[in-house]
Amino acid sequence: MTTIDLNSDLGEGYGVWTAGDDWAVLDLVTSANIACGAHAGDPTIMLATARAAVARGVAIGAHVAYRDLAGFGRRPVHVTPDELHADVVHQLGAMAAAATVAGGRVTYVKPHGALYNTACADPVQAEAVVRAVADVDPSLAVLALPGSELLAAAEHHGLRPVAEAFADRAYEPDGSLVSRSRPGAVLHDPDEVAARVLRMVTDGTAIAVDGSEVRVAAESVCVHGDSPGAVAMARAIRELLTAEGVELTPFAPGATTP
Template sequence: MPTIDLNSDLGEGFGAWTAGDDRAMLDLVSSANIACGAHAGDPTIMLDTCRAAAERGVAIGAHVAYRDLVGFGRRPVHVTPDELHADVVHQLGALTAAAHVAGSRVTYVKPHGALYNTACADPVQAEAVVRAVADVDPSLAVLALPGSELLLAAGRHGLRAVSESFADRAYEPNGSLVSRSRPGSVLHDPDEVAARVLRMVTEGVATAVDGTDISVRADSVCVHGDSPDAVAMARAIRTLLTEQGIAVRAFASAPASAPASSSSSSSSASSS
């Protein structure tokens, strides 16, 4: 049976502020990109989200970002390569500890927002991010756009490079994402998005904003958890894929069981 991973950006609240319905999304996706405190998330939210993912057997990824809580990590931030390396090491350390306490582990890294866009295109920033990942844990995978500088850097460091596509983001003809500042950059219709994902998975193509078909190679498909339509889109995607005989399964497995000291438990990486 063919399989595909569904990932979502989760744990993106801060303090009393919440974003999206993480519990509902965790019932539908197979991998969770959990905010590490730089663009969103705090210690309580990080641990709570890791526990909820572990309980459902959802794989945990570190959603590292520029330090930009006010801008939700969607603004470019000038940092030196060494500063960025240290920031990523710090964020990975925090989420690794939270995942361990939850009875799971971090299995991959996916940058967020402006850091994702910049490091996908800039080899210097890509190198800083991937060098940090390799220094912390060389068993971790890196999730990013196919052909991006991030995945090229992952290959140079001997890390697993995992390609992803976006269910709810519009594409430029060159395969990059349409800027969020432009109208139509984010899609919302669940049925339209589900049909789009099915085509990505079965045909390896998506329709760009100019109406042309572009190649979209993906081992994982992202549905943004902070969209108002996120749950409906994820549910529609999962339903359609299941109807077409395509299983939703994480590309990186979570632990089979939690340690005895943990207050949560986890099962297989494939969500039910």
Template sequence: MSRLIETIDLNSDLGEGFGRWELGDDEALLAIVTSANVACGFHAGDPTIMRRTCETAVARGVEIGAQVGYRDLAGFGRRFIEVPPEDLADEIIYQIGALDAFARLAGGRVGYVKPHGALYNAIVHHEVQAAAVVAAVRAYDPGLPVLGLPGSAWLRIAEAAGLTPIAEFFADRAYTPEGTLVPRGLPGAVLHDPEAVARRCLRLVQGEPVEAVDGTPLRVRAASICVHGDSPNPVPMARRVRETLAEAGCRVAPFVSHVRNG
């Protein structure tokens, strides 16, 4: 019989507006999630949004993560860019530092790093860019855990470099039989039903396989579950996931606290 995961983190991408453009209900999600992946200004997020998101996260006891990405406001960071590794590393450091300034002003600090969008997907296999992001995190603070896809080059290289890798599961995204994310442009890539999403998260914490887009059973081990802030119905979806896990006896808490406490 599979063993229930006793504690798991619930994260969401937040602070993804820019200027007068707003995206998602950050206020509501910050009352549900335990970790906030905050946009750092390259794919979304401006200084005012970054500061406000950090202040709310600290007030709610939510861990702040730097969601770093390509310099691509127009494409929302969802287009691959061939960046020289030295430049990519510097851009990652720049983003972490910018968010960390606002986090510290709010009485907190950046507690982990998670790549966004096309960068996240690229460094599943792109070892040069993965190594560049790892080098950036190590240069800024080697104590920062890094969040990513199980089995990715990113987490493998990070662990080899002495960083703490944290595997995550996407509640609202479909998976290929190989365990990667179905590209957003394909049918069925984004899941919409809060109840169905909650049931697959329950299977995850119960140690049961979840279905890939073609029905293939996948066994995924993860310490954090992501509900995207720009997905359909993100607030009821995140709330239903948290309620379902709590009803099953799984405690929802930040993974950063566990890492800090050893």
């Protein structure tokens, strides 16, 4: 049977501010990338989201980022490799503690926003991120774009590299993501997104913005939790994949149901 993981960026509120319907999304996905306080999230939200993930048997990932609350982590930040290493160590420690208190554990790491984009392309930034992950817990997997510097660094450090595809983001012909600054970069129609994911999972391909076919073979598919239609998209994806005989399961299980 074909299997696939469905991940989502969650816990991205801060204080009284919320982003998306996390509890509804958690009912549909199999892995949760939980914000660690740098681009979003705070101690209360991190712990509550980890508890909700554990209660549903959803795997917990640390969604590390540049320290950029004002920009939601989507702006490039100039930091030295040692500063970035320390930032990732700090965020991983906080998320690991929250997951432990919730009765689960962190099983993988996925950078967020500008850090994801930069580290996927820049070997220096990728090395700093992955070195931090390896120093904290070498059993953790690293989730990123296929063929990226992040996955190459993960493999170099003996960590499990896990390639992901994006349900709700448009692709360039080279397999990179279309910049959010361009029209059409983010997709919104649940049925269109679900059909696109089915093609990714069964054929390993997607249609790029120029109409060409691009390879997107992956072990996990991301639907962004802060998108207005996140719940509808995740539900449409789950229903269509299930109907087509595809099993949704975490690529790195580790949640413990109380």
